[in-house]
Structure formats: C-alpha cells, structure tokens
Amino acid sequence: MEIKIMKNILDRNQNKADEVREILRKKNVLMVNIISSPGAGKTTLLERTLEHFAGRFRTGVVEGDITTDRDAQRLKKFNIPIVVINTEGGCHLDSHSISKVLGSFDLDNLDILFVENVGNLICPSQFDLGETFKLAVISTTEGDDKPAKYPMLFREARAVLLNKTDLIPYTNFDLNNFRSDLDQINARIPLFEISCTRGDGLTEWYGWLSGQVSLI
C-alpha cells in the first residue's frame, strides 16, 4: 500500500516536472538542481560560481531550506533574483514547489537558474524538479565511501563536484577509493575536484558549466 502511495506521489511529481522542463526549454533557461549532504558546501559553491559568472550569465537562485533563510542571506550581495522555499520539515524539494515559484523569475532574462536543494543525500535524488540536470556535491570530510553507500544520486547526476579537497591531508580520505567506487556506479560522469574556500579546481567547473549553457 505504501509503495502504491509513493508511486502516486512520484507520478504526480513527474508530470509537474515535465511541465516545468518544457517551460524552461522554451525560455532557454538552464536549471541546475544541486544536491548534497548538509554542509558539503552548496552555498559556498554558489557564492563562487555566481561571482565568477556575474556580468556574463544572468543567474537566479531557488534556495530550498527546512526553515530559516540563512543561505539566501549569504547570496544577497549578488543582487540577483533569489526565492526561498521553506519546506517546514520536508526533506526535499518537489516539482510543485518549483512550479509555484517559477513566476517570480523573469525567465526571458535568465540564463541559469540554480536550485539549492535541502541538505540530504537521499530523498532529493528521487524527485525530478524539471531541472536540466542534477549536480552532486560531496565533500572529502564525509569519507571516500559515499558513492558506494549512497549510489542513487551518483547514478542520477550529470556531474560530481568533490569539495573540500584542501582538507584531504587532515583526513583518511582516499581519492583512489572514491574514484574507483564512483567508476562502478557511473563510469563516465565528470568529476571535478575542488576547494570552494581555497578556489582550487574551480576553473574547470566553470568551463564545464558554460558548456552546458551553450547546449541549451
């Protein structure tokens, strides 16, 4: 019975996601659904990326949070459209909530819409938001076993950002283990090894992302 209910929820989510995707396609907007554990560095990644693309791409952000608007506050300085969705305990965003806030953006004047999902490595991977692609962000301090232990996101995502590489020397994170587990799950997925606080590896990520915009 619970399986049937879950199927209904996912079906309805999928229908609305298809609508969202069609709207964005018509307006040539790239939507990036950013998914990670709590504290893996989604907001810091956004700070870096928004700063880099300022004046080059027209960007907007949907901030998904259980409560508070702390992440949105951190992005205020960029003077771009930001909408906060508080899930009030909900563990993921869904396509209905995205559909509702889409009208708050001037889609004719937008190139990239970043969606920072709720910090959760599991549930957000199951809900299509109508995004162009899912982006997996994982931090070295979480351990090198995360692709093997949480394979769904790594199967679904179009790229993986491995953040906090500056902390590798202080942990037992083994990059070879990480890469080989990821290979088992999604062999051809691009992996960017970055440090958002130190700036390492970000140029390649920027290049890849601008390539995705040009494909829209």
Added chain:
Amino acid sequence: MEIKIMKNILDRNQNKADEVREILRKKNVLMVNIISSPGAGKTTLLERTLEHFAGRFRTGVVEGDITTDRDAQRLKKFNIPIVVINTEGGCHLDSHSISKVLGSFDLDNLDILFVENVGNLICPSQFDLGETFKLAVISTTEGDDKPAKYPMLFREARAVLLNKTDLIPYTNFDLNNFRSDLDQINARIPLFEISCTRGDGLTEWYGWLSGQVSLI
C-alpha cells in the same frame, strides 16, 4: 491527503515503537538511535565506544544502510552481534524493521543496543524506533549553522556529539555560533566536543553513556 497518509504512517510507526520500547524495558536494554548526516562519523564513534566498553557492557549493533554492509564490516572485529538492515533506497529506519531484527539478539545478555541509522539529518528524526534516546552526531566540517538549519534532531535528541573538533583549525567553524544556536533550540542538552580519530573528549562521553545505562 498526503498529510493524512503521513499521519497514518507515523501512527503505525509509533505503535510498533511503543511495543519495541516495552520489550527493551523489560529486558533492561538501553537502545541508542544514532542519527547524523552522511560521513559525520557514526561508525568511527561506534568503533571507539565498542572498544572502550568491551568486557564492561554487553553490546550489539543494528546497522542501517541503504545498500552495502560496509559499516558492519568495520565493526566485525569486535565479535559482538551485528545485524544489517538495508533499506533499499529508504531514507530512514522505522520501528517495524527494528521489531523484525530484535529476535536476532539475545536480549537477556545485552546491555546496550546501538542503532546506526541511515545517514540523513532529517527523516530519521521523525521516526521513533522504540529507542531509549536519540543521539545527534554532527561534525565541525558541516558548518556551525546546522542546529539552526536542521532543528528537529537537536530538539529530539538527548545528547549532541560534535565530532571532528581536530579539523576546526582548518575550517571557518565557530564554536560560539554553534553553541548559541543549539542553546536556542535545546538549552539543556549535553554537548560533547569530540574527535573520534584523535580520541579527544571521549572520556566524558563514555562517562555520560555509562550513566544512562545505570538509569535503565
């Protein structure tokens, strides 16, 4: 409609949790439901704690994981009863799955049953497993804003372990911010600042935990 379904699921979970709690109470078993984000250090905490209490308390472990038995493999060396629950995509354990595996333990010869929940800061806080108490584990590398952003667990837990304090010098984690946010949510909750890799702060945690056993 979805709210009603969720209420039904939670009601049924609560009934079964009450049954589990009653069984454990009769057998004088302390059950600790350990909840954290992926990679915050639950398994390393268990390694340390099991090693410390070997020969003093009779312990057992339920390992909740989406897939794989990697965490259980890490604990094999302790020669204690360990049962793995693979949720096959599910984002949390529930009381029904705990109830089913309870028979695998010799409850007459058990003092503490540790349950390592699925790595997720959100959904596991909503499902009572029949535990004696929930234990929140959070790591410094996740950032000092986590209690404010994910308040549910910090409201529900009986103690907070702040792990990876050895990494504070390499991050922008501010202990005062963390403490003051936690104070707002749960002013009297015990907070242990620990490093499971370096061993810092663990003695106080061991002392507190043995106090909980004596209360059973």
